[in-house]
Amino acid sequence: MTAPPATSADDGRPVPQRLLAAATRLFADQGYDGTSVQEIVEAAGVTKGALYHYFGSKDDLLHEVYGRVLRLQQERLDAFADADAPVGQRLRAAAADVVVTTIENLDDTTIFFRSMHHLGPEKLKQVRAERRRYHERFRALIEEGLRTGEFSTATPADLVVDYHFGSVHHLGNWYRPGGPLTPQQVADHLADLLLRALRP
Amino acid sequence: MTAPPATSADDGRPVPQRLLAAATRLFADQGYDGTSVQEIVEAAGVTKGALYHYFGSKDDLLHEVYGRVLRLQQERLDAFADADAPVGQRLRAAAADVVVTTIENLDDTTIFFRSMHHLGPEKLKQVRAERRRYHERFRALIEEGLRTGEFSTATPADLVVDYHFGSVHHLGNWYRPGGPLTPQQVADHLADLLLRALRP
Amino acid sequence: MTAPPATSADDGRPVPQRLLAAATRLFADQGYDGTSVQEIVEAAGVTKGALYHYFGSKDDLLHEVYGRVLRLQQERLDAFADADAPVGQRLRAAAADVVVTTIENLDDTTIFFRSMHHLGPEKLKQVRAERRRYHERFRALIEEGLRTGEFSTATPADLVVDYHFGSVHHLGNWYRPGGPLTPQQVADHLADLLLRALRP
Amino acid sequence: MTAPPATSADDGRPVPQRLLAAATRLFADQGYDGTSVQEIVEAAGVTKGALYHYFGSKDDLLHEVYGRVLRLQQERLDAFADADAPVGQRLRAAAADVVVTTIENLDDTTIFFRSMHHLGPEKLKQVRAERRRYHERFRALIEEGLRTGEFSTATPADLVVDYHFGSVHHLGNWYRPGGPLTPQQVADHLADLLLRALRP
DNA sequence: AATGAATGAGGCTTCATTCAT
DNA sequence: GATGAATGAAGCCTCATTCAT
Structure with missing residues (x-):
């Protein structure tokens, strides 16, 4: 119908890029093991299912x-x-x-x-x-x-x-x-x- | 009662050193997160209680x-x-x-x-x-x-x-x-x- | 437009029959729970939407x-x-x-x-x-x-x-x-x- | 100090037996896949950690x-x-x-x-x-x-x-x-x- | 000095299903 | 008729640590 609403998490970039950007920032701040998948998807404004739709692990x-x-x-x-x-x-x-x-x-x-x-x-x-x-x-x-x-x-x-x-x-x-x-x-x-x- | 029996893991060195040696080898092989406390104590031939007796964490x-x-x-x-x-x-x-x-x-x-x-x-x-x-x-x-x-x-x-x-x-x-x-x-x-x- | 192309998975049989055949083989090989809907549709050469078009679940x-x-x-x-x-x-x-x-x-x-x-x-x-x-x-x-x-x-x-x-x-x-x-x-x-x- | 309190879940039997009994009943009622590990441990009155202490999987x-x-x-x-x-x-x-x-x-x-x-x-x-x-x-x-x-x-x-x-x-x-x-x-x-x- | 059973929180991943197109 | 991105709930399992003995 209309353009998707742009929230702070949901900017215009495609989901995979949002996920990658969120993961990069979090990994750098907290380390790889220190970052949970949950944190990544929350930062990217999507759900876990979406992450695993684009990335295998x-x-x-x-x-x-x-x-x-x-x-x-x-x-x-x-x-x-x-x-x-x-x-x-x-x-x-x-x-x-x-x-x-x-x-x-x-x-x-x-x-x-x-x-x-x-x-x-x-x-x-x-x-x-x-x-x-x-x-x-x-x-x-x-x-x-x-x-x-x-x-x-x-x-x-x-x-x-x-x-x-x-x-x-x-x-x-x-x-x-x-x-x-x-x-x-x-x-x-x-x-x-x-x-x-x-x-x- | 008597002197402790010498098993294959119990090579006579004091327990803390055995633990440290086991941890070093395992951390090097599998990484810090890849190594569980259980693996360390098994490799050192002691139990978890002993580890936490000598090391705080x-x-x-x-x-x-x-x-x-x-x-x-x-x-x-x-x-x-x-x-x-x-x-x-x-x-x-x-x-x-x-x-x-x-x-x-x-x-x-x-x-x-x-x-x-x-x-x-x-x-x-x-x-x-x-x-x-x-x-x-x-x-x-x-x-x-x-x-x-x-x-x-x-x-x-x-x-x-x-x-x-x-x-x-x-x-x-x-x-x-x-x-x-x-x-x-x-x-x-x-x-x-x-x-x-x-x-x- | 034209007739659909015949791929290896698309052997000419109607889609529902292809799905049923694929499901039967996979269920027999891996069990019902061991088989995901995704595997079935891939084996049948169609997509999930198609499966749910013909079968309710x-x-x-x-x-x-x-x-x-x-x-x-x-x-x-x-x-x-x-x-x-x-x-x-x-x-x-x-x-x-x-x-x-x-x-x-x-x-x-x-x-x-x-x-x-x-x-x-x-x-x-x-x-x-x-x-x-x-x-x-x-x-x-x-x-x-x-x-x-x-x-x-x-x-x-x-x-x-x-x-x-x-x-x-x-x-x-x-x-x-x-x-x-x-x-x-x-x-x-x-x-x-x-x-x-x-x-x- | 005192004997452990006997609740409905915590009868006197040892934990592994309680777990096995709970699992048997639930598997029979709901099937193996239909039964979650969570349900089993709740029925046995213990935590997941206890289950995996006694059973590997x-x-x-x-x-x-x-x-x-x-x-x-x-x-x-x-x-x-x-x-x-x-x-x-x-x-x-x-x-x-x-x-x-x-x-x-x-x-x-x-x-x-x-x-x-x-x-x-x-x-x-x-x-x-x-x-x-x-x-x-x-x-x-x-x-x-x-x-x-x-x-x-x-x-x-x-x-x-x-x-x-x-x-x-x-x-x-x-x-x-x-x-x-x-x-x-x-x-x-x-x-x-x-x-x-x-x-x- | 040492045991090992038990905790409890959290981790990663899977999946059937829906829906806008 | 068909797509495939996205959901959301649930699943199994791991682990550092504690504590009564």
Whole structure:
């Protein structure tokens, strides 16, 4: 008959997106186990039945939350890595970009690194495969720089990748919006640390 | 009447230590929430009453598990930092040492970074205070090197500390005993990366 | 617009029959409660709306499944009972026939005896009335033989009927197609046991 | 301090027995699926936690309910079969006895034949093995009579066993306490029908 | 010092059915 | 004739913790 009424819970967005947004916020505030399905559906203004109509289980929500960010980051990494520039510039751009997008989606990424182990076996496998692909691409960039002599060969590329992504995962533990540094400033500093460590 | 019988679970160690060891192993294998109090007491060969006799709650176990490692690391950091050597050497030694002790207690540290948020508010506050003290000492070393001109001032000391400890937290996500690198080799590489990044 | 496309699930049979066939198979495999409406409609290649268009509820399906067989058996019993032959021959034929038709529709009958209690009160009443009518007709045959002296009066007719139909209900618990006996052989044996028990 | 108060729900019996009795009554009245765990614990005057302290799951209750009767019947069958008497007398006694004990535990047996398929796979396997053992013993009696020529060889022993136990399973569908026949009378009639069918 | 039965609250998930389109 | 999103109630089970002994 008429347009659906817009209450505080029922904004115009489709139900699945409302659920995902509510879950993201609650997981970030209270942790995955600390958040009940009941809380999620109340925050989204729907019923449990609706949630299970769109998502197979609670850990499906987790999977979706992180999958969105990971796909975004993979696309951006591919773009930076394939650009036409010296490898040092490309690596610096990619290393800084993952920091910026992680901070811009800090809820999603923090949730995920803390709660990944709650995924079922097959979903966990899938996510790990996607992360591996991401890391491989990043590592390939470093190896390219090693071959050209632009980077120091003192440290295995694997270890360098884990060094950098350690700091990216760690962002959720200390970065607070409104702090003294903007996301871009943090990103530039961390990328700089990486590149300085790689200087021959 | 007589000495207690020694069963397979009752290996002679005192009950609290048996409980702590069982909890550590189970938390590492299955996560904190994935492990029930029942499983812990069965693995330790005692009953629930015994656990609650020694520990006030389940998160007390978590607290103890990590507290042990944190106290150890703090002692060692203090020793390295107070040594009589150029600041670069002292920082390198401290940075490598925390990697080695983290790997040697990988179960404990992995559990902790993943499950910290399950601590009650007062225990969480206490642990955070201890960690802050640890970080402050580490940062002081870096600032010392900045003042002496031994390290580059390009990056704020805070950020450098987080960069390094990001990689330390991350160890549980990739390091596997029996891999190609010994704990000491990993430690040397990571300390080297830190020092290289700090070169002027 | 045009004729509906023929998918693998859409084999040309009308929708209600497809639903009934799917329900019968699933109920037999997984039980009535073990089968969800969603599974039925997926197996039939339609949607829930379609099911509820043709059937008022899930237990309507059960009712239809068994109603078909019961009507068939009633017709056949009436035919055998009304035939022109000695009562012993008529009873033997009827007793054997219900075994054959039960085996030929073993899914339907097994489901039914196991799930009857899921029918709503009014449907249950209706089915029980139909079954009673069936039993009465069967009992009348036995009583006819008792009056003529052809059968022994050692046992009340009621009990004899229940004795035989006990074995018929039980068929689903042990008869397997492809076993050593054909349906007709099983039927002949069971009818023979009944008639032997009735010998004076 | 004092003896526990005896309310209507809390009689003197131990909790597991109270639970089993409540479950048996409710399963018989309303079916297995028709009975919620909540109803059972309320009827037994305890909480859900207590139920799951003693029984691993809802179908564990079912398993216990039937296991009790089956063990009883197996013992009695063994006793009758091993007695010192002609095989015809022993078979008649065993055939009548299983009818009496089935009627005396009609709730348990009715529940079971109707709900067996709700048992998990391993429990189902175990129960089937116990039933098979029971049937084997019964069949051995019949085969003994076939060898001595006391029984007719017209029908395979297997089929005769299923014929008789069909009528036993069926008892729950029609026998009502307080009807015209006592359990013993029903038992005598059914055993008589079996023996008459086996006359050469 | 230690037991283990019992609590009670809460967790996730399933499902038959309805209804606007 | 048919769709499928959404409901809402109920279901089974888990678990940290307590307490009388």
